[in-house]
Amino acid sequence: MPLLQYLKRKWLLRKPFPDIWLNILRENVPYYSILPKIQQQTLQDRITIFMDEKLFEGCGGFELTEKVEIVISAYACVLILGEPSDYYGDLRTILVYPDDYMAPVMDEDSAGIITEGSEPRKGESWDIGSIVLSWKDIERNLYKNPGRENLIFHEFAHQLDDRYGLSAGVREDGKPLRDDEWTQTVAKVYKNLRKSIRLGKPTSLDPYGAEEPAELFAVATEA
Known part of the structure; x- marks a missing residue:
């Protein structure tokens, strides 16, 4: 600084x-x-x-x-x-x-x-x-x-994600690119959300989080 x-x-x-x-x-x-x-x-x-x-x-x-x-x-x-x-x-x-x-x-x-x-x-x-x-x-x-839903949390979560790469270790298909615990957890939650939506099951997270890992992080922050 x-x-x-x-x-x-x-x-x-x-x-x-x-x-x-x-x-x-x-x-x-x-x-x-x-x-x-x-x-x-x-x-x-x-x-x-x-x-x-x-x-x-x-x-x-x-x-x-x-x-x-x-x-x-x-x-x-x-x-x-x-x-x-x-x-x-x-x-x-x-x-x-x-x-x-x-x-x-x-x-x-x-x-x-x-x-x-x-x-x-x-x-x-x-x-x-x-x-x-x-x-x-x-x-x-x-x-x-x-x-x-909290629009402020959602958009500022994107700022934190962009700065620190919080969702960058997960591909859009849900495959993790790193072996650390954080990335593995994000990948698991992301894949589970996509699966629940595909099967028509209710979800605790906004379905919009299944669009991509960055959106998962944002909607999870809202929740």
């Missing part, structure tokens, strides 16, 4: 956590109230630095508020509570839309013909330093229909 960044982080953590941020946490992030006191403080520290180092941008006419930024930051930082964090070091910008947005897509058929178009999406994690989120879907996940 560059010295100036280290010193700035130390300086930021000397400042008291704003009361308005604390109220937002208590009212909108259930995880906060069940954490031990020491981890509550750690989460506050993570949020303080995350908010300083990441740029939030409202898109499609969406107006950012402190609530939006704190809720997203808090859930993102829950995932890194236990690590000596680099705060999603590859991530620079969080783009927030009011609702689903249209994303460009390209499809290539068996003849090699490429068709360009667009499709609605709720969120994306890009390897060029950005995450895209739909606030309406976040609200639905967290407030209106709480359950195993």
Whole structure:
């Protein structure tokens, strides 16, 4: 870590956590109230630095508020509570839309013909330093229909996966490429999920996780 960044982080953590941020946490992030006191403080520290180092941008006419930024930051930082964090070091910008947005897509058929178009999406994690989120879907996940879906967890899990290669040891057909316990476990869960879906059995994980190992990791993080 560059010295100036280290010193700035130390300086930021000397400042008291704003009361308005604390109220937002208590009212909108259930995880906060069940954490031990020491981890509550750690989460506050993570949020303080995350908010300083990441740029939030409202898109499609969406107006950012402190609530939006704190809720997203808090859930993102829950995932890194236990690590000596680099705060999603590859991530620079969080783009927030009011609702689903249209994303460009390209499809290539068996003849090699490429068709360009667009499709609605709720969120994306890009390897060029950005995450895209739909606030309406976040609200639905967290407030209106709480359950195993959490768009923030899902997209930030992709960021962690891209940075640390957490699903990279498993091929799309489920074959593990490494012998370590983590990779073997991911491969086993992935193959079992695909098998359950193929046989029409109910699953504890979102079936979307059977698309590829990276999606398995993301939906497992949500669950």
